[in-house]
Amino acid sequence: MKRALFLLATVSGLGLATPAAAQTVAITGGTVALGDGSAPIEGGTVVFRDGRVVAAGLGVAVPAGATIVDARGKWVVPGFVAGFTSLGLADADGVEESNDTGARTSPFNAAIDVTPAINPAEVKLANERLGGVTRALIAPDASGSIFAGQGAVIDLADDNDAVTRPRAFQFVELGERGGRAAGGSRPAAYAMLRDAFTQAQDYRRNPAAFGGREKDSLLKRGDADALLKVLDGAMPLVVHVERASDIRTVLGLTREYPKLKLVLTGVSEGWMVAREIAAARVPVIAAALADLPADFEALAATESNAGRMRAAGVQVALASTGASGGDHNLKQFAGNLVAITRVPGHTGLAWGEALAAITSGPAAALGMDGEIGSLRAGRRADVVVWDGDPLELSSAPTAVWIDGRAQPMQSRQRALRDRYLVPTEGALPKAYERR
Amino acid sequence: MWIGKRASACRWLAVGVGALALAACDAGGDRPKSASSKVPPKLFSRDPFPSTYRVYPGVPTLVRNVTVIDGEGGRIEGGAVLFADGKVVAIGQTLEAPAGATVIDGAGKFVTPGIIDIHSHLGDYPSPGVQANSDGNEATGPITADVWAEHSVWPQDPGFGRALANGGVTTLQILPGSANLMGGRSVVLKNVYARTMQAMKFPGAPYGLKMACGENPKRVYGGKGRQPSTRMGNVAVDRATWAKAASYRRKWDKYEKDGGDPPDRDIGMDTLRGVLAGEILVQNHCYRADEMAIVLDMAKEFGYKVTAFHHAVEAYKIADLLKANGTCAAVWADWYGFKMESYDGIGENLAILERAGACGMIHSDDQNGIQRLNQEVAKVLASGHHAGIDVPEQVAWKWLSLGPATALGIADKTGSLKPGKMADVVLWNGNPFSVYTRPEKVWVDGALLYDANDPGRRPVSDFELGQPGSGDVK
Numbered sequence: 001m002k003r004a005l006f007l008l009a010t011v012s013g014l015g016l017a018t019p020a021a022a023q024t025v026a027i028t029g030g031t032v033a034l035g036d037g038s039a040p041i042e043g044g045t046v047v048f049r050d051g052r053v054v055a056a057g058l059g060v061a062v063p064a065g066a067t068i069v070d071a072r073g074k075w076v077v078p079g080f081v082a083g084f085t086s087l088g089l090a091d092a093d094g095v096e097e098s099n100d101t102g103a104r105t106s107p108f109n110a111a112i113d114v115t116p117a118i119n120p121a122e123v124k125l126a127n128e129r130l131g132g133v134t135r136a137l138i139a140p141d142a143s144g145s146i147f148a149g150q151g152a153v154i155d156l157a158d159d160n161d162a163v164t165r166p167r168a169f170q171f172v173e174l175g176e177r178g179g180r181a182a183g184g185s186r187p188a189a190y191a192m193l194r195d196a197f198t199q200a201q202d203y204r205r206n207p208a209a210f211g212g213r214e215k216d217s218l219l220k221r222g223d224a225d226a227l228l229k230v231l232d233g234a235m236p237l238v239v240h241v242e243r244a245s246d247i248r249t250v251l252g253l254t255r256e257y258p259k260l261k262l263v264l265t266g267v268s269e270g271w272m273v274a275r276e277i278a279a280a281r282v283p284v285i286a287a288a289l290a291d292l293p294a295d296f297e298a299l300a301a302t303e304s305n306a307g308r309m310r311a312a313g314v315q316v317a318l319a320s321t322g323a324s325g326g327d328h329n330l331k332q333f334a335g336n337l338v339a340i341t342r343v344p345g346h347t348g349l350a351w352g353e354a355l356a357a358i359t360s361g362p363a364a365a366l367g368m369d370g371e372i373g374s375l376r377a378g379r380r381a382d383v384v385v386w387d388g389d390p391l392e393l394s395s396a397p398t399a400v401w402i403d404g405r406a407q408p409m410q411s412r413q414r415a416l417r418d419r420y421l422v423p424t425e426g427a428l429p430k431a432y433e434r435r
Numbered sequence: 436m437w438i439g440k441r442a443s444a445c446r447w448l449a450v451g452v453g454a455l456a457l458a459a460c461d462a463g464g465d466r467p468k469s470a471s472s473k474v475p476p477k478l479f480s481r482d483p484f485p486s487t488y489r490v491y492p493g494v495p496t497l498v499r500n501v502t503v504i505d506g507e508g509g510r511i512e513g514g515a516v517l518f519a520d521g522k523v524v525a526i527g528q529t530l531e532a533p534a535g536a537t538v539i540d541g542a543g544k545f546v547t548p549g550i551i552d553i554h555s556h557l558g559d560y561p562s563p564g565v566q567a568n569s570d571g572n573e574a575t576g577p578i579t580a581d582v583w584a585e586h587s588v589w590p591q592d593p594g595f596g597r598a599l600a601n602g603g604v605t606t607l608q609i610l611p612g613s614a615n616l617m618g619g620r621s622v623v624l625k626n627v628y629a630r631t632m633q634a635m636k637f638p639g640a641p642y643g644l645k646m647a648c649g650e651n652p653k654r655v656y657g658g659k660g661r662q663p664s665t666r667m668g669n670v671a672v673d674r675a676t677w678a679k680a681a682s683y684r685r686k687w688d689k690y691e692k693d694g695g696d697p698p699d700r701d702i703g704m705d706t707l708r709g710v711l712a713g714e715i716l717v718q719n720h721c722y723r724a725d726e727m728a729i730v731l732d733m734a735k736e737f738g739y740k741v742t743a744f745h746h747a748v749e750a751y752k753i754a755d756l757l758k759a760n761g762t763c764a765a766v767w768a769d770w771y772g773f774k775m776e777s778y779d780g781i782g783e784n785l786a787i788l789e790r791a792g793a794c795g796m797i798h799s800d801d802q803n804g805i806q807r808l809n810q811e812v813a814k815v816l817a818s819g820h821h822a823g824i825d826v827p828e829q830v831a832w833k834w835l836s837l838g839p840a841t842a843l844g845i846a847d848k849t850g851s852l853k854p855g856k857m858a859d860v861v862l863w864n865g866n867p868f869s870v871y872t873r874p875e876k877v878w879v880d881g882a883l884l885y886d887a888n889d890p891g892r893r894p895v896s897d898f899e900l901g902q903p904g905s906g907d908v909k
Contacts, residue, residue, distance in 0.1 A: 094650075094774030124772055244903070272903065291601070291909040292562040292802055293593055293899065299563075300904030303601075322803060325769035325782075325814070332810060335870030342864060343873050343887050345908040393813035393870045396821050413771070413781045417822055421783075423754040423791055430752075 024049040025404070026062040027385065030071030035078035035359035035374040039352045046076050048381035051404035056375035069385070074398065077355065077390050079134025079156075079382035081362040081373050082320045082327035083285055084171070084238070084265060087125055087136045088118040088154055088162060102141035102148075107215075110196065110230075111222030112149025113167055114140050120154075120162035124326070126411035129156040131328020132390060132397045134382035135164065135372050137285075137362055139238065142173040146181050146189050147196065150226060151238070153368060155382070157402035168366055169236040169263065170226060175246050176297050186246070192218070197257060200227035233259035236366055238285075240265050243297040244272040251280045263365045265319055268298035271305045274312035283315040283365040287322060288333035288357075303340055306357065307347035316349075317361030330358045335391035354391060380404075475694040481709075484585060486636035488625055493881035495519035497532040498862060501541025506548035506836040506851030510829035516546050518858035521881040526852050539876075545867050547832060548851050549605025549626075549859035549877065551839035552598070552805050553718070553765050554745050554798035558609055558624075558632070559584055561592030562802060563898075572612035573619065577656050577663060578676050580644065581703035582619035584611045588632040594802040596894040597909055599626050600885045601806040603861035603874040606637060608843055610745075613647035613720040614655040616663070616673050620706055621645055621718060623843055627879050628894050641844040643742070644710050646673075647720035648730055649776050670729060677737040680707035716742040716844055718765075722776035724752035731760050743842040745798060748780040754791030763794035763842045767804070768811035769818070785812075785834060786819025789826050796838035808835055813868035828868055857881075 025048055032044030034056055045060040046053070054063075056076075062068060091098035100117040118138065128136075135155050142148035148171040154162040173181055174189055182189035196219055203210040203224035212221040219227075229235035237260055239250050247267060254260050264270070265285040270277060277284060286306050293299045310316045318337075323329040334354040341348035349357060356374075363373030372380050381404035388395035400407040419433050426433075499515035503526055515530040516523070532538045559571035570587035573579040588609055598604040605626050611618040621643035624635040648669055657664025663672050683704040690697055709715035717734070721727050721744045734741050743763040744750065748771065750757060750764035757764055764784075771780025788795035797812050799805035812831050819826055840850025849857040858881035865872035877885040886892035890906070899905050 092772050092774055092778055094777075127771075269903070289803065289806075291597055291806075293902070293904075294562050294564055294802075296563055296565070299899075299902045300907070302904060302907050302909050304908055324773075324801065324804065325767065326771065329769070332807075332814075332870060336807070336810075339871045339873055340908075342871070343908070345890065391870060393810055393868065394817045394820070396817060416779055417781045417783050417787075420751050420781075420787060421822060421824075423752055423787065 024054075024063050024066040025069060025401070026066040027069040027071045027076050027383065028062065030074045030076040030385065032056055032375065033075065033077045033352065033355050033390070034376060035355055036376055037352050037356040037360070039350070040075070044076070046375055046383060048383065048401070048404050051381055053375050053377055053379045053381050053383075055377055069399070071385050075386040075388065075390055075395070076375075077384055077386065078359045078373060078375050078379075079384050079400065079402065080132050080328070080330050080358045081135045081137070081360075082128070082133050082330055083137030083317075083362045084139035084151065085136050085320050085327050086138065087128060087156070087327065088120065088122050088138060089114060089140075091122055091124075102143040104143040106144060108149075108220050109145035109147035109223055110149060110170060110226040111220060112140055114138050114149065115152050115163055115166040118152060118154055118162050120160055123412040125156045125162070126158065126408075127413045128327045129158075129400060129402075129407060130397060130409060130411050130414065131326060132331065132384045132386070132400070133327050134384065134400065134402050135363070136327065137168070137366065139169075139171045142171065142177065142181050144181065146173050146178040146192050147223070148172065150235070153366065153372075155402050157405060158408050159405075164372070165368065167235065168368070169238045170230045171238045171240070173240050174250055175241040175243060175266070176295055177240065190249075196223070196227055197231060200224040200231060204228055231257060231259060233261045236261045236263050238263045238265055242266045242268040242295065244269040244300070246297065247273050248276060251276055251282060254280070261367075266321070267309075268301040268305060270314070271302065271308035272300055274309045274314055277309065278313035283317065284309060285317045285319045285362055285365050288318040289322065289336055303336065304347040306337055307340070307349050310349060310353060311347055315361070315364060316357055317365050318357045331391050332393065334358050335393070338391065351391070473694045474696070476691045477697065478691065479700065484633055484636075486638045487631065487633045488627070488629070488636055488638055489634070490521045490880040491627070491882035491884070493518075493521060493858070493878065493883065495533050495536040496539065496878070496881070497530060497536050498539045498541045498546050499530065501862070502545045502866075503852065504545060504547045504829045504832045505853070506832050507853065508830050508833060510827075516852055516860065518860060518878070518881050521858055523852050523854050523856050523858050523860075525854055539862065541862060544865065544875065545863040546852070547603070547861050547863065547867060548836040548849070549861055549879065550603050550808050550835045551843070551850060552604055552607040552799050552808060553743065553796060553839040553842055554800045555598075555607040555609055555805055556612065556800070557594040557598065557607065557802060557805070558588035558590065558592045559611065560802075561589045562594055572614040574612075574614035574655050577616045577652055577672050578703065579611075579615045579619050580617040580676075580706045581701075582611060583622065584609045584619060584645070585622035585632050585636070587611075588622065588624070588635070590629050590632055590635055591897040593896045593899050594805070595626055595628060596896055597802070598805045599877055600874065600893060600909070602808060603863070603867075603877050604805055604808070605859035605861075605877065605879050606840070606843075606845070606849060607805070608643060608718070610643070610645045610718060613645070613651045616647060616652045616669055617676065617703075617707070618645040618647060620715070623845065625879055627884060628896065637845060639845070639848065642706070642709065642715045643718040643843070644706055644715050645718055645720065648726045649720070649722050650774060651720070666726065670733065673733060674736070677707070677733070677739075680704055680711060681737060684708040684711050710739050711737070713740070716842070718743055718745055718842075720745050722746050722748045724749035727753060728756060731756065731762065743796075746800065748777050748784070750793070750795065751781065751784045751787040752779075754788050754793040757788070758791060758793040761794070763796060763838065764788055765796050765798040765839070765842065767800070768797065768814040782814060782818035783822050783824065785815045786822065786824040786826055789819075789830070790824050794838065794842075796834045796842065798839070809867040809872075810870060813870070816868060828866075831868075
């Protein structure tokens, strides 16, 4: 009931006559940025119907009968795609009881699948949605093994069905963390990786003979099954590495396992091996503003990393890693990479590239840019209207659609804000203020 | 009588600055014992690791045709700032350049006071963050008032240079971590690389006492099977310790006044005595509104003041209470939801404090966040604006410099562009509340220590020298 009321309020605020489910919407007059790397277009139109983008750009005709949203003076952009994050997996990371991101003492590793844990009602989803985030790549944490398990792609819509693509990728640690998880060294991590792949192939050849049920088996049947998809290239293998030499080693894995569909994340020293990454056609989801030698594996970290990789032809997206205030701070990361284009010696991203790095970029890394991440025709209609430049700190979304459905512009944070805009108590305690 | 006067003068000097003055006081205490039953007191040094910071050479500099935000709520469009001999000389609409001054045209740019981060662990938790460098939490007992953060500071932390070049940070307080109820003394540093910690130490800045309430102490010590393991345990151990400190203070005050047999020295109690005497400022890690209220009452019970609550995620719920107690809240812009006591974080926290007339300021507690505190404030302005609270940019700058300077007890020296104050100045290449803006030049005490256009004015710490990426932009 409450949700329905919010929806109505939102919709009427936009001047829409009826709630938007399967209908045609045309957003007109705004500055439109497609999220595909191109520059924003002033006075553009975005049309979507039945949850999919029909057309976006200049000179787009408004279909007869479309609900028209006037976006003059505003910006219209795709929703941000956050990755890799734990949205929906942990109400509060530090509250162990609520946290499903890692499974330190589980006998399983690659088999772990975050899908059943995703909670669409977790309050962070609505909080982050109001910051313009509409999709997220959800990754488990590795702890007991180099294999963290299988991540999912979700939407942040106000409904009960969050999962866009379950088992969208396998996540593996192969830098310092991988070494620790494998028993203390990088060589141990590679031994574990190769052994796991070998066992998976054994399992394929003869599933009946494969053990994997013994207490001390390193790989369970489910793990082997999950890794076969990786070996076949049916599931991307997202590898977290930072150091230049680690990146090279990972790129070399395709000599042994030619079908691997690699995605690199972290990659603080990626700029040092940018041409090799580009030649291997491996996409990266990079830590945007990592500029400190935070570990020995990131000695050469610089904010110019993403820009230099892009300049070398690498397909670059930004990770929300380090977005301490929430995944919506991805836009701040992207904006900063535009800012450094004005600082001598730095290499940043053009505005359109920066937006792409937090929209179509992460989607493309998983082969999903045909589905989400931009306002190109056919994509799911994840559309956000902003009251200004979406990368600028002063801007905020004024309307959000996910799969073409208008979203309530309410969240628990907003309710708290409204309750305490005036901190003093009135005639009754604050607990009686139901806003 | 003579002794009493001498003692108080020495205390003042010790808190004030000089090693020389202290040496003189100590020498005074070394006089031969008199025959009377009352032996005159021998005073110990309040400043055994004195600042050796020196002001680096600068040239008289006039930045003109620039938007000036003075840090005290003032703003001049198309204005000018003049500094010389390490001090701000004047700000105004138009200023004359003295002979030989460097004149900078600031068209389209902004000048502000240097940013002050009241909550940093740079040096104590430096990069690289390896175990061998982890020196921020003496997590071996709930009360470690005896430790001093300055004894952990690694002056070569690469983070200092990033905070300077990307963040325009000119002063920062290094705190011990929050594993302990009383985690020890803080130190205030000028953000200038040096070979020794003492050479970074902000001259004359009072010490702080880091306290913590909430989840961290109870988790760390509860996990070791000892008190405190609950919030009530936190307060119990605090109160027991303050009661001891009150007794220690009485003994030492009496000794310093009357002489006689010196009481046993306790390094931790020295710090608590300094707090009770108002010489050391309490910087209290505390998230929840209800806990802050309890701490304020505990402070009244024992006669000390909480200068600032840090990480005060729920400060917005008790803005009136903080205002009534004259206690500040140092907060993040939008960190929330990472632990139970941060669950109620909202982006409007600082804006609500400001509207309620309470003292608020931004802080980082983070080696990355410290590089973008101006942007953190920009996010607060946006959240406030969308909630109907419009804080002018020039007022918001107080959250970045004068507010922290005040809560560090150094507002008479830095924190705003006021004639006579340290010339800690940042020239930004645009509006510093825009994501597209970066520091162009940063001066500390009038010395140009970062210049985006001059690779020679970009510090490279010892650790980074000769490593991959050494000397690169960062």
